Amino acid sequence: MKKINKKIIIISLIILIIIFITILIIYLNNRIVDDNTGFTLNENLQTEIYTKANIKDYINTIEGKILKSDKIDTTKLGKQEISFIYLNKNNKKRRGTIQIEIKDTEKPLVWISNNYTTTIGKEPNLDNIICVDNYDNSPTCQIEGTYDINKEGIYNLKYIAKDNSDNTFEKNFTVTVKEPVQNSQTQTPQTEPTEPTYTDFNTVLNNHKNENTEIGIDVSKWQGDIDFQKVKNAGASFVMIRVGSQKGTNGEYNLDPYFKQNIENALKNNLKVGIYFYSYADSDEEAQKQAKWVINQIKDYEITLPVVFDFESFTSFNDMELSIFGLNQVAHSFIQTINDAGYEGVLYGSKNYLNAIWKYHDAPVWLAHYTNETDYDKEYFMWQMCDDGKIDGINGYVDIDILYKKSSES
Numbered sequence: 001m002k003k004i005n006k007k008i009i010i011i012s013l014i015i016l017i018i019i020f021i022t023i024l025i026i027y028l029n030n031r032i033v034d035d036n037t038g039f040t041l042n043e044n045l046q047t048e049i050y051t052k053a054n055i056k057d058y059i060n061t062i063e064g065k066i067l068k069s070d071k072i073d074t075t076k077l078g079k080q081e082i083s084f085i086y087l088n089k090n091n092k093k094r095r096g097t098i099q100i101e102i103k104d105t106e107k108p109l110v111w112i113s114n115n116y117t118t119t120i121g122k123e124p125n126l127d128n129i130i131c132v133d134n135y136d137n138s139p140t141c142q143i144e145g146t147y148d149i150n151k152e153g154i155y156n157l158k159y160i161a162k163d164n165s166d167n168t169f170e171k172n173f174t175v176t177v178k179e180p181v182q183n184s185q186t187q188t189p190q191t192e193p194t195e196p197t198y199t200d201f202n203t204v205l206n207n208h209k210n211e212n213t214e215i216g217i218d219v220s221k222w223q224g225d226i227d228f229q230k231v232k233n234a235g236a237s238f239v240m241i242r243v244g245s246q247k248g249t250n251g252e253y254n255l256d257p258y259f260k261q262n263i264e265n266a267l268k269n270n271l272k273v274g275i276y277f278y279s280y281a282d283s284d285e286e287a288q289k290q291a292k293w294v295i296n297q298i299k300d301y302e303i304t305l306p307v308v309f310d311f312e313s314f315t316s317f318n319d320m321e322l323s324i325f326g327l328n329q330v331a332h333s334f335i336q337t338i339n340d341a342g343y344e345g346v347l348y349g350s351k352n353y354l355n356a357i358w359k360y361h362d363a364p365v366w367l368a369h370y371t372n373e374t375d376y377d378k379e380y381f382m383w384q385m386c387d388d389g390k391i392d393g394i395n396g397y398v399d400i401d402i403l404y405k406k407s408s409e410s
Contacts (some may be wrong), residue, residue: 035094038063047136049104050325050360051076055084058098063089077102108133108161109167109356115171119180123149128315133194134324136163147175201391204400205235214238214403221258223394228269230393238272238403243297245278249267249316253293274305277403280313282320284333291337306346308366328360335363351376
């Protein structure tokens with residue numbers, strides 16, 4: 001009996017040793033060893049703020065292949081240590097580590113004219129100068145030089161904007177102070193009256209309607225009472241309706257006084273309906289609050305087209321203490337809240353602002369560009385081509401829009 005027990009013990013020990021050796025071999029074969037010798041790096045280990053970056057962008061040569069890596073956060077300036085797992089030439093897992101620096105080399109964005117003209121005793125309108133930065137919420141924006149509004153003349157000035165990374169924008173401009181024009185001495189030249197110009201809806205329909213497009217309008221209180229049956233009969237298939245607007249930064253939300261009338265009559269006449277809200281949102285929280293307010297207004301209606309974030313208050317942008325990226329995040333918060341509620345959130349913007357301001361978003365775009373043929377070269381699902389449209393059923397002007405069914409380009 002003792003011999004049997006001893007034999008069992010010996011066999012058990014052998015089995016345990018075999019198991020231990022097996023586990024050790026597996027561990028040694030699969031353990032991840034820190035090793036920076038299996039690859040070489042590019043000379044440039046820097047990337048620009050907010051750009052998409054991948055560890056492969058910084059590897060020059062590697063013996064095996066990269067399996068996975070830490071995410072590179074390009075929303076913050078400074079150096080980051082990034083680790084990644086790769087297979088070496090012997091098919092062994094190794095951990096490599098490199099240091100990447102996120103930099104900001106972009107100058108502040110300043111929209112400024114070459115000359116501002118005023119009359120004696122009146123301040124020139126310099127408040128419309130836009131000075132914002134892609135990263136810093138409050139870049140330094142100042143005017144170098146002086147002018148005297150009480151003395152006629154041309155004054156040479158310089159606008160200087162600088163961010164915290166010492167990226168500097170400079171532009172020379174002038175302020176012209178003139179004597180006020182005396183009405184009694186002014187003679188208005190006689191000219192022949194001219195017919196007001198407008199864009200005819202039928203012309204747009206003939207030029208742009210095809211199997212991949214629909215033609216429609218966008219409306220608010222400014223169009224007054226609308227005969228949507230006539231609008232439908234004129235060939236419009238959809239309407240974007242303003243649900244409301246915010247009364248300035250931190251202001252209350254106002255329901256468009258014609259919203260209910262417009263949406264009920266549009267749906268009654270079998271027009272597809274989308275919604276837009278005119279916003280002054282200056283924070284993610286404010287944008288989310290606005291989106292929820294919009295959702296509450298439209299929940300009882302059939303909305304088959306997108307719900308739009310419409311921010312155009314760029315003269316207030318200077319005072320919001322927001323970076324360009326921060327404003328894009330505000331738009332994202334509104335749109336994401338709309339998406340989460342089951343609608344499709346999109347961004348409205350003009351060509352210039354889409355290129356200069358709305359450059360960090362990934363939402364579908366409703367393009368505003370008043371021209372017969374847009375040269376905007378990025379994607380858009382709808383094009384607001386004019387604001388002087390004329391269509392049967394509306395007294396006065398209206399915006400005309402082209403909706404693209406399949407392609408996002410005209």
